[in-house]
Structures are given as structure tokens and as C-alpha cells.
Amino acid sequence: MSRPGSGLVLGIESSCDETGAGLVRGHELLADAVASSVAEHARFGGVVPEVASRAHLEAMVPAVDRALAMAGVTLRQVDAIAVTAGPGLAGALLVGVCAAKAYALALGKPLYGVNHLAAHVAVDQLEHGPLPAPAVALLVSGGHSSLLLVRDLTGDLTQLGSTIDDAAGEAYDKVARLLGLPFPGGPPIDAAAREGNAQAIRFPRSKYADGTADFSFSGLKTAVARWVEAREAAGLAVPVADVAASFQEAVADVLTRKAVDACLASGVDHLVISGGVGANSRLRDLAARRCEAAGIRLRVPRPGLCTDNGAMVATLGSDLLAAGVPPSPIGFAADSGLPVTEVLAA
Ligand code: KG4
Ligand code: ZN
Numbered sequence: 001m002s003r004p005g006s007g008l009v010l011g012i013e014s015s016c017d018e019t020g021a022g023l024v025r026g027h028e029l030l031a032d033a034v035a036s037s038v039a040e041h042a043r044f045g046g047v048v049p050e051v052a053s054r055a056h057l058e059a060m061v062p063a064v065d066r067a068l069a070m071a072g073v074t075l076r077q078v079d080a081i082a083v084t085a086g087p088g089l090a091g092a093l094l095v096g097v098c099a100a101k102a103y104a105l106a107l108g109k110p111l112y113g114v115n116h117l118a119a120h121v122a123v124d125q126l127e128h129g130p131l132p133a134p135a136v137a138l139l140v141s142g143g144h145s146s147l148l149l150v151r152d153l154t155g156d157l158t159q160l161g162s163t164i165d166d167a168a169g170e171a172y173d174k175v176a177r178l179l180g181l182p183f184p185g186g187p188p189i190d191a192a193a194r195e196g197n198a199q200a201i202r203f204p205r206s207k208y209a210d211g212t213a214d215f216s217f218s219g220l221k222t223a224v225a226r227w228v229e230a231r232e233a234a235g236l237a238v239p240v241a242d243v244a245a246s247f248q249e250a251v252a253d254v255l256t257r258k259a260v261d262a263c264l265a266s267g268v269d270h271l272v273i274s275g276g277v278g279a280n281s282r283l284r285d286l287a288a289r290r291c292e293a294a295g296i297r298l299r300v301p302r303p304g305l306c307t308d309n310g311a312m313v314a315t316l317g318s319d320l321l322a323a324g325v326p327p328s329p330i331g332f333a334a335d336s337g338l339p340v341t342e343v344l345a346a
Contacts, residue, residue, distance in 0.1 A: 003130065003322060004026035004027040004028075004125070004129075004130060004318070004319075004322060005026050005318055005319070005321055005322025006025060006026050006322075007025070007026075007079035007080055007318065007321050007322070008023065008024075008025050008030075008073060008077055008078050008079045008080075009023070009024050009025075009078070009079060009080050009081070009082055009314045009315075009317045009318040009321060010022070010023055010064070010067070010075075010078045010080075010081045010082070010103070010310075010314060010317075011023070011024070011081075011082045011083070011119075011310040011311060011312065011313030011314025011315070011316075011317055012060075012064070012081070012082070012083040012084070012096045012099060012100045012310055012313060013083075013084045013096060013116070013119075013308055013309060013310045013312070013313045014056045014060070014083075014084060014088075014092050014093060014095050014096030014097075014099075015084045015086070015087070015088025015089065015092055015093055015096070015116045015308065016047055016052065016088055016089060016092060016142065016143070016308055017036060017037045017038050017041060017047045017052045017055070017092075017308075018034050018035070018036050018037075018038075018307070018308040018309065019034070019035045019036075019037075019055065019056050019059035019060055019063050019096075020032070020033070020034045020035075020063065020308060020309040020310030020311070020312075020313070021033045021034075021060075021063040021064040021066065021067040021310040022067060022309060022310030022311030022312070022313065022314040022315075023067050023068070023070075023071040023073065023078075023311075023314060024126065024311060024314040024315055024318050025318075026318060026322070027125045027126055027129065027130065027315065027318070028126070029126045029311055030070070030071035030073070031066075031067040031068070031069075031070035031071035031311075032067070032070075032304075032305075032309055032310065032311040033063045033064075033066040033067040033070060033310065034063070034308070034309050034310065035055075035059035035062070035063050037051065037052055037055030037056075037059070038183070038184065040055060041183065042182060042183050044183075045173075045177050045183050046173065046183065047089070049089045049090075049091055049092065050091065052089060052091070052092045053089070053091035053092050053094070053095055056092055056095035056096065057095055060095060060096070060099045061099070063310070064099075064103070067310065075103070075107060076107065078107065078109060079109065079110075079321065080109055080110045080111070080112065080317055080318075080321045080327070081100050081103055081104045081107075081109055081110070081111050081112070081317070082100075082111075082112040082113075082114050082119075082313045082314055082316060082317020082318075082320070083096050083097055083099075083100030083111070083112070083113055083114065083313060084096055084097075084113075084114060084115075084116045084119065084313050085097060085113030085114060085115065085328070085332060085333075085334055085335055085338060085344075085345035086115065086116065086334055086335035086336055086337065086338030086345070087115075087116060087117070087143070087144075087335070087336055087337055087338045087339075088116055088143075088334075088336060089336065090334065090336040093334035093335075093336060094334050096334075097113065097332075097333075097334040100113075101330060104330070105330065110321070110327035111327050111328055111330065112316075112317045112320050112321070112325075112327050112328055112344060113328040113332045113334075113344065113345030114313055114316045114317060114320070114343065114344060114345070115316075115338055115340060115342055115343050115344070115345075116308075116313075116338075117139055117141075117144060117146070117148075117275075117340045118153060118157060118316055118340065118343045119312040119313045119315065119316040120139055120141065120274040120275045120306075120312055121137045121139065121148070121150060121153060121157075121272055121274050122153050122312060122315040122316040122319060123274065123301055123305050123309070123311060123312035123315050124272050124274060124299050124300070124301045124305075125315055125319075126301070126305065126311060126315055127301050127302060127305070128299045128301075131150065131153060131270075131272060131299075132270045132297075133150065133151050133152060134149060134150060134151045134266070134268050134270075135150045135268060135270040135271065135272055135299075136148065136149060136150070136160070136259065136262050136263045136266060136268045136270070136271050136272075137150050137157075137271075137272045137273075137274060138255060138258075138259040138262075138271065138272070138273045138274070138278075138287075139274055139275045139340075140167070140168045140169065140255060140273070140274075140275045140276070140277035140278060140283075141167060141168075141169050141275030141276045141277060141308075142167060142169035142170060142173065142184065142276055143167050143169070143170070144162070144163075144167050144275065144340075145162060145163040145167045145168045145169075145215050145217070145255075145277075146159055146160075146161065146162040146163070146340060147159075147160040147161045147162070147213040147258065147259060147262045148160060148340060149262075149266055149268070150272075153316065153319055153343070154316075154319050154320050154323045154325055154343060154344075155323075155325070155343050155344070157340060157341055157343065158341065159340055159341065160213040160262050160266070161212055161213025161214040161215070161258070161262070162213075162214060162215070163214065163215040163216060163217060164207075164214050164215070164216050165216050165217065165218035166216075166217040166218045166221060167217070168215070168217055168251055168255060168277045169184070169186060169275070169276050169277045170217070171217035171218075171220060171221045171247075171251065172184070172185040172186040172189055172251070172277065173185040173186070174221050175189065175221055175224050175243075175244075175247050176188055176189050178224065178225055178228055179192075179228070179238070179240050179243060179244065180240070181240070181244075184276075186276060186277060186279065186280060187279075189244045189247065189248060190248070190279075190280055190281055190282070192240055192241050192244035192245075193241065193244040193245035193247075193248045193282065194241075194245075194281075195241040195245075196239070196240075196241030196242040196243070196244055196245030196246070197241075197242050197245055197246070198245040198246055198248065198249035198282075199246070199249075200239065200242035200243075200245065200246050201227060201242065201243065201246040202246070203220055203223050203224060203227075203246055203247055203249075203250040204219055204220055204223050204250065205220075205250055205253055205254050206219045206220060206254070207254070207258075208253075208254055208257060208258075209257070213258060213261075213262045213265075215254065215255070215258065217251070220247070220250055220251070224243060224247050227243065228243065248280070248282050249282065251277075251280075251283070252280065252282045252283045252286045252287075253286070255277075255283060255287075256283065256286045256287045256290045257290070259271055259273070259287065260290050260291065260294050260296060263294070263296050264294065269295060269296050269297060270296070270297050270299065271287070271291055271296050271297070271298050271299070272298075272299045272300070273287060273298070273299070273300045273306075274300075274301065274306060275306060276306055276307045276308070277306075278300055278301070278303075278306035279303035279304075279306040279307060284300055287300070316343070320343075320344060325344065328344060328345050328346065329346070332345040332346065333345070
């Protein structure tokens with residue numbers, strides 16, 4: 001369990017389409033400013049890297065200023081800076097890393113280049129206190145779906161399994177597109193599913209009980225596409241709410257089953273869910289029920305902290321600072337493929 005520190009940490013996030021600046025003191029959230037370029041990508045049905053990079057450039061300094069104003073502190077009072085070093089879009093990461101280096105050099109403060117995935121897990125501590133060790137983390141975002149064994153957030157994470165093809169969020173985005181719902185697909189599918197019957201269509205649950213901690217969502221996405229095509233070919237209307245609910249049920253069923261199995265297999269009784277898909281209402285409900293039945297304590301941050309933000313980066317930076325971990329060398333590089341096991345960019 002990491003003991004919360006007392007330093008004031010600024011966190012900067014720019015790995016995808018959200019420009020985030022957050023401020024924490026220990027595990028206390030002081031400010032969380034997020035500017036999203038999602039509207040600029042919507043008509044392309046996915047994030048356009050160059051558009052995201054340019055939007056980060058424009059939004060970065062205003063986001064930091066907004067966070068400082070929210071917290072009622074000045075830059076000089078900041079004790080350390082943390083920034084997402086990877087994984088993510090190379091050009092987008094570069095904007096945040098360069099901004100953070102400029103702030104750190106100008107202020108003479110330590111700089112931590114941190115792992116975005118570990119930061120997703122860390123943020124839960126702002127709401128539920130220090131993460132007990134060991135814990136299993138189900139990390140489900142637009143780019144990743146993994147089960148992790150977390151012994152120490154500041155340096156000891158092991159991957160138990162991950163998706164062998166699409167990430168869960170990617171499946172949401174692709175299914176939304178073929179249902180004519182907007183990008184990103186998670187929120188509109190979540191909303192449509194509330195009006196639908198989750199038992200209407202039995203979509204496949206790939207790798208459901210295969211004894212691994214790996215996932216596969218590409219077959220599910222294809223099954224939805226084939227089902228919709230067959231309806232259309234027969235001249236029938238597509239029942240969007242039922243398809244959304246049935247698809248969502250398949251995703252939540254597999255994610256929660258595998259997460260509980262991973263806890264039981266590793267003898268761990270704490271599960272934390274994080275990443276954008278962690279905002280999903282059905283995933284949260286089903287996880288709560290299954291964890292309770294299995295005697296597992298579940299922690300899920302509120303939806304606004306599941307999706308990308310600067311506070312999560314600040315939280316991990318705060319833990320590194322409190323643990324006395326030396327900061328990254330100023331020459332560290334953004335790494336679009338930073339593995340989840342590398343919490344700190346060297
Ligand atoms: O963690 P995140 O904000 O960015 C990445 O690191 O990828 O996750 C974004 C993903 C998107 O694929 C989005 O569709 C999904 O999270 N998402 C959701 C919900 N809100 C966001 N998926 C399901 N249900 C939601 N309510
Ligand atoms: Zn993320």
C-alpha cells in the first residue's frame with residue numbers, strides 16, 4: 001500500500017484526445033482541468049493523430065492555468081511535475097512531455113515521466129484511499145484491455161493477460177459506428193442499452209472460460225456486424241437498443257468473469273477497475289454483483305476519473321514522490337509503446 005505524500009503535484013496528460021492538467025496534494029484532488037478535441041475527430045469516426053497534437057498545443061497552457069486557478073495555487077508552489085510519457089499517440093505525447101519539461105526546467109522542479117496505464121489505476125486512490133497491495137486491476141480503455149497484478153503502483157506491476165486483438169473501448173467505438181451512433185461509442189451505447197433487452201441476441205463471449213487472463217473482442221464486433229447486415233439484407237429495421245444492450249452484456253460478462261477469475265487464481269481480494277470503459281454502467285453493476293458474490297472488494301473511480309485526465313497522472317507522480325523514487329532524467333523520451341510494467345520513463 002502506498003502512503004499518500006504531502007507534496008503538491010501537477011499532472012499533465014496528452015496521450016490521446018484529452019488535454020488534462022490536474023493538481024493533487026498526496027491523494028487529495030485539488031483540480032482536474034480537461035479539454036477534449038473529441039468533437040474535431042467525430043466526423044472521422046476515430047482520433048486523427050495530427051488533429052489531436054495540434055489541439056493539445058492550443059489547449060495545454062490554458063488547461064494548466066485553469067487547474068492552478070481551480071486549486072488556488074501558483075506554479076511556484078508546485079513540488080513536482082508528472083507527465084504521461086506513454087503509451088499513446090507519439091505526436092500527442094510529445095506535446096505534453098515538452099510542456100512538462102519546460103515547466104520543470106523553468107521552475108527547477110523534479111519531473112516524472114509516467115506510464116498512462118499505471119496512472120489510470122492510481123487515480124482510484126483519490127476517491128478510495130491508498131490501493132491495498134496486492135490488488136488486481138482491470139484496465140479497460142480505448143487502446144488497452146488488460147488484467148494486472150499490482151504489488152506496488154510505483155514499480156511492481158505484472159501483466160496477467162491482455163487482449164489478443166481489439167481493446168474493449170475499441171469494440172465499443174466500432175460497434176457504435178455500425179449502429180450509426182456517434183464517436184466515441186461507449187457513452188451512446190451505454191445510453192441506448194438502457195432502453196434495450198440485453199438478452200435479445202446472444203453474442204459470442206470469446207475466451208470466456210479458457211483459463212487465461214486474455215481477452216478477444218474482434219470476433220464479437222464481427223458478430224454484431226454480421227447480425228446487423230443480415231437484418232438489413234432481410235429488409236428489417238435494426239433494433240439499435242437491443243443490439244447495444246446485447247453487445248454490452250457480452251463485453252461486461254467477459255470482463256467481469258475474467259477479472260473475478262484472475263483475483264481468485266492469484267488469491268487477491270481487491271479488484272480495481274479503471275480506464276474509459278470503467279465508466280460503463282453495466283460493467284460497474286455486474287462487477288459489483290460478482291465481486292460481492294466472490295468476496296472481493298471492488299473499487300471503481302467515478303466515471304469522470306475513469307476517462308483520460310491530468311489528475312490520474314498527478315496521483316501516480318504523487319506516489320512516486322512520496323516513495324522517494326528519483327525523477328526521470330530531463331532527456332527522457334515520449335514512448336508510444338511504453339509497456340505497462342515500466343511505471344516510470346527512464
Ligand atoms: O481511458 P480512455 O479515456 O482513453 C484511452 O486511454 O483510450 O478510454 C476511452 C474509451 C473509448 O473507447 C470510449 O468509447 C470508452 O472509453 N468509454 C466507454 C464509456 N465511456 C467511455 N465505454 C463504455 N461505456 C462508457 N460509458
Ligand atoms: Zn486512457
